[in-house]
Amino acid sequence: MRHDGGFIVSQANGHLSIDPINVNSGNGKLQAGTLLASTATTYAGTATAGSGNTGNGTFAGIAVEAPALAGNYTVNMISPTEFEVLDPNGEPVPMTGGTTDVSTGEVVTGPGTVGEVFNGGGVGFLISAGSTAFVVGDTWTLAVTETGGGWAPVTSSTSSPIKYAILYGFVDTTNNSQPASGFVRDGEVNLSELIFDPSLSAAQQNSAVAALAGQGVIAR
Secondary structure, eight states: OOOOTTTTTESSSSSEEEEEEOTTTTTTEEEETTTTEEEEEEEEEEEEEOOOOOOOOOEEEEEEEETOEEEEEEEOOOOOTEEEEEEETTTOOTTTTTTTTTOOEEEOOOOOETSSOEEEETEEEEOOSSSSOOOOOOOEEEEEEEEEEEEOOTTOOSEEEEEEEEOOOEOOOOOOOOEEEOOOEEEEOOOGGGGOOOOOOOOHHHHHHHHHHHTEEEOO
């Protein structure tokens, strides 16, 4: 029967070898010794023009990265050449590179401008004028989605892992993400006690073990 940390042969003093992690929901019941990986979050954005828009300009060059929020951003024209951006919580999105009000410490950015790239809060795009000018009230919805990210068992489809860990103790992620402990550095573990997802080939298992070694976790 498996028990917490049963795969460990040696570790650093105190808790130096172990980090708190959060294992993603939907991975079922995971046993101590399961090989996990943390992956980068991938963002995507799609813009939809309001059905009542007057202007026929374009919304292009969408780029999304952290710390963007998943959900619907709203872009509102506040003049024929200027617009505001609201995040999914309805909060104004400050533009990167704005000035700072010395009395309040707040970033003062002013509106976005048609024909100039907007960048702020992880969201970037370019609104360009068309043959019919924009009017106040023209709007777009920028739908931002995010995939990946967080900790999950390593499978053959795991993409661009940032870091590896060995699950210290049992967790049940069937319905919710769960806090857990991951063995991530400075120690030696029993290779035969590690649990690899069945989808991993022998070569992929070896690559994961090599990646662990790069973090100072030696599996023998």
